[in-house]
Amino acid sequence: MNLFNINSGGFTSDRSFDQCLKCTACTSQCPVALARPDFPGPKQCGPDGERLRLKSPDFLDDALKYCTGCKRCEVACPSDVRIADIIALAKDKYGNNSFKVRDFVLSHTDMMGTLTRGTAPLVNKLTSIKPVKMLMDKGLGIDQRRTFPAYARKSFRSQYKSVAARQENFVRKVSYFHGCSVNNNEPELGMDLIKVLNAMNIGVRLMKKEKCCGVPLVANGFHKKARANGELNMASFEESLNGGSERVVATSSSCAWMLKDEYPHILGVSNENVQSRISFITRFLANEFKSGNIPAMKPVNLKVAYHSPCHLIRAGGVIHTLKTLWEIPGLELTQLDSNCCGIAGTYGFKKENYETSQSVGDKLFKQIEASGCDYVVTDCETCKWQVEMSTSKKVLHPVTLLAMSLA
Ligand code: SF4
Numbered sequence: 001m002n003l004f005n006i007n008s009g010g011f012t013s014d015r016s017f018d019q020c021l022k023c024t025a026c027t028s029q030c031p032v033a034l035a036r037p038d039f040p041g042p043k044q045c046g047p048d049g050e051r052l053r054l055k056s057p058d059f060l061d062d063a064l065k066y067c068t069g070c071k072r073c074e075v076a077c078p079s080d081v082r083i084a085d086i087i088a089l090a091k092d093k094y095g096n097n098s099f100k101v102r103d104f105v106l107s108h109t110d111m112m113g114t115l116t117r118g119t120a121p122l123v124n125k126l127t128s129i130k131p132v133k134m135l136m137d138k139g140l141g142i143d144q145r146r147t148f149p150a151y152a153r154k155s156f157r158s159q160y161k162s163v164a165a166r167q168e169n170f171v172r173k174v175s176y177f178h179g180c181s182v183n184n185n186e187p188e189l190g191m192d193l194i195k196v197l198n199a200m201n202i203g204v205r206l207m208k209k210e211k212c213c214g215v216p217l218v219a220n221g222f223h224k225k226a227r228a229n230g231e232l233n234m235a236s237f238e239e240s241l242n243g244g245s246e247r248v249v250a251t252s253s254s255c256a257w258m259l260k261d262e263y264p265h266i267l268g269v270s271n272e273n274v275q276s277r278i279s280f281i282t283r284f285l286a287n288e289f290k291s292g293n294i295p296a297m298k299p300v301n302l303k304v305a306y307h308s309p310c311h312l313i314r315a316g317g318v319i320h321t322l323k324t325l326w327e328i329p330g331l332e333l334t335q336l337d338s339n340c341c342g343i344a345g346t347y348g349f350k351k352e353n354y355e356t357s358q359s360v361g362d363k364l365f366k367q368i369e370a371s372g373c374d375y376v377v378t379d380c381e382t383c384k385w386q387v388e389m390s391t392s393k394k395v396l397h398p399v400t401l402l403a404m405s406l407a
């Protein structure tokens with residue numbers, strides 16, 4: 001836990017602002033400050049603003065709402081100031097957290113998945129037609145230019161049942177935190193993970209219960225709900241690790257970052273009993289490959305461009321994805337000079353953020369189109385949605401590419 005973390009009156013505050021050297025390195029790297037002249041930037045919204053807000057909440061600047069939470073400022077900071085966390089916690093503590101239907105719908109991802117499951121084809125059709133998009137724009141404030149990710153007809157957890165028994169035959173097993181996106185939108189990624197790990201003689205279990213990691217809930221002001229989810233997830237992780245799983249792995253880079261690195265200081269949820277055994281999947285795979293456990297693969301003969309997601313950069317995990325991809329035969333890999341893609345989870349769905357979101361991602365979109373790649377590869381589901389909406393390319397997860405290469 002951060003040394004400067006304090007918890008009072010039900011709120012967590014991050015006191016790392018005292019370490020600020022006022023160098024402005026953070027502001028120079030903030031994609032929103034570059035795209036919006038009215039956003040004061042991380043130094044002013046984070047450490048500078050927090051000193052004032054502690055004197056009086058009246059100093060809360062409404063512009064904090066434009067922060068995407070990308071954490072590029074924290075990567076740039078030479079003094080380990082948790083700038084994005086200071087901003088996120090200030091929004092929760094001092095902000096106007098009045099209930100908004102739009103923010104509830106966008107952030108309660110597991111609930112929306114459950115509600116739409118029986119009618120996925122109809123919901124997908126409705127959310128793609130112009131009159132409905134216009135209604136959502138005018139009525140809810142969800143920008144009509146945004147493309148919605150499609151819901152799957154059958155959840156990942158249902159599909160998993162067909163392979164569950166076989167997983168217990170493996171001597172080595174890991175537990176898989178699939179997250180909302182795999183369960184509701186992209187179950188094929190979860191099934192790809194099972195194919196890959198089974199080819200490496202590792203079984204894949206699911207937790208008896210898992211809830212949304214909390215990233216969209218925190219971004220939309222539902223900290224209490226995120227905290228409850230966090231408590232449940234940590235209890236589930238402990239149960240599965242005590243029950244014979246070696247580790248808990250996640251295929252979403254943002255979920256993994258939240259579960260492993262953010263729970264204690266953002267939500268006050270202790271993860272100390274399990275923290276060292278939570279891995280983003282490419283870290284786990286790169287370690288397995290290094291120890292010689294590499295599945296049999298055939299050449300894929302593809303040219304791909306890799307976009308590194310902001311939260312994976314913050315976690316220091318990009319190198320593990322690159323090491324994983326380098327093992328795939330016949331893969332021509334270009335690493336993009338990745339700026340933030342701009343979507344930032346639910347941020348880019350909001351009408352007031354759409355222009356900023358697309359402006360932040362513009363440099364990346366141009367690089368992708370110029371790359372001549374067959375596919376873009378990235379580790380984050382919302383980066384995938386943004387790139388597929390804003391370019392002509394289809395986006396694959398590294399695990400899907402590995403599954404395609406299995407002999
Ligand atoms: S988290 Fe991202 S958008 Fe927010 S202040 Fe930091 S760099 Fe800027």
Ligand code: SF4
Nearest residue numbers: 020021023024026077
């Ligand atoms: S980069 Fe860190 S030390 Fe420099 S101004 Fe920003 S918060 Fe302060």
